[in-house]
Amino acid sequence: MADSVPFRRIAVIGTGLIGGSFALAVRAHLPMVEIIGWDRDSASLDRAIARGAVQEKAAGPAEAVRGASLVYVALPVGAIVKSLALIADAAEPDALVTDTGSTKVSIGRAATECFRAKSSLFLGGHPMAGKENSGIESADAGLFKGAPYAIIANQNEANRQTRDFAALVGALGAHVVWCEADTHDWSVGVVSHLPQMLSIALASVVQDETDETGFPLSLAGQGLTDSLRLAGSPYAVWRDILFSNSDNVSHALNRLAQAVEYLQRNLKSAELEQEFRTANEVYALLQKRK
């Protein structure tokens, strides 16, 4: 049984919502795997220990990485880029280093540089899972269940470690999607960053329109609350994402502006029926995949 575990010791760098959820899920599925954690915020790391997500605390990222066969870097994009050189230097020769950053082109570029002369391997990854609330408190062993998990590699050319990691996230309930970094960044620009920007824009209109009488906000029902779920996300998380994917986000916002203009031009036209039908289909597709 122990022979079937490809990663006997895992280092989780960043024990927040994503790192903590990964650790909890691995522990739930493979209790024999050792997990060592590190987080810049030592209180958060203590809570990760208390929750049973990680078993050992490292004093720094390099200490966490030493001896680990899998290094799971769950930090914001900018922090990942900054930490890669140190991690590459400390990683074991046969280790697989993977990250969870929300954009992949800039991270991939930094990784190519840092891992050029190393025998350890870097693999970009991105679990398309999240919650309104961040932090280890919200971590959940089931977070990845049913969610797409982007792996930045060609499935046909994947080596053993990459295949092992894909099998692991599959075992945790995620649906592995193999793709290139630029396909990933364009895709998340549309399906993740665009909805985020729209919820910010919608909140801003609601706020600007609301006057001293309390209208229109006083008439808001569940529809607005649902539409603004992403509006609870902190800028700290999005700053790096928008900086590293601004071209794709800008393209997606252009497309959205065109779609809004089309709706506006056709508010009283039968054309709108087709737009609703398309939307109903996209909605049904997403429901079916749940």
Place this chain on the structure above:
Amino acid sequence: MADSVPFRRIAVIGTGLIGGSFALAVRAHLPMVEIIGWDRDSASLDRAIARGAVQEKAAGPAEAVRGASLVYVALPVGAIVKSLALIADAAEPDALVTDTGSTKVSIGRAATECFRAKSSLFLGGHPMAGKENSGIESADAGLFKGAPYAIIANQNEANRQTRDFAALVGALGAHVVWCEADTHDWSVGVVSHLPQMLSIALASVVQDETDETGFPLSLAGQGLTDSLRLAGSPYAVWRDILFSNSDNVSHALNRLAQAVEYLQRNLKSAELEQEFRTANEVYALLQKRK
């Protein structure tokens, strides 16, 4: 006890999601009230009887209305406008007729015409509650709980019947919001119709961008699904809303286009931090009200 019930017999015209939920809620709170129902779709009316929402079936709206002290018209906007003359003719002299239409100016105009020479009273209303799925199958005695319920009247000048009706929807758990028809229509243009149009526009961009490889849709996570919850709404419901509120919706879409343009211009600027902070505040406010 029976004396404290202001409406002893209620006619529900349209026993779908809203009419059915209202009937179920009234029955749960005031089991002594008789409810007679009518629906164009006789199978839906039979299911409303089977669910215990209504106790009697009427053969037509006029038959339902006769003898009722409260007439609850829960139809789409266009059908409400069309049915008001017939209902005004059949209503008892002391009856209160109220509707649940999503826009209030056009309905109010039609009601003024139809009830001009009558001693029965018309009161516009709008429960800001809904679900992805329509129909009596989705009706729920708790649907109005915690939701705003617009009543188109001046609270200080409200007569006994209007105050009784406001007390009734308050007893069902709704939060009564007194307002004028044009304040209502402008407000729902921003907090209800704009989010709806945005979800249609977002779905259309996702659909247009998705190519034969399945990207970007294959990377969609919960964020997109939440943002597209309203995209499941059928055009049949929205056609009348958009026709009767096109000026307000168009204004809201203009404001949104400006907000999107501002975000796009500032994707890499610190200005965005303030936009996120505003959105976080609006989100927190909506959460607190839940």
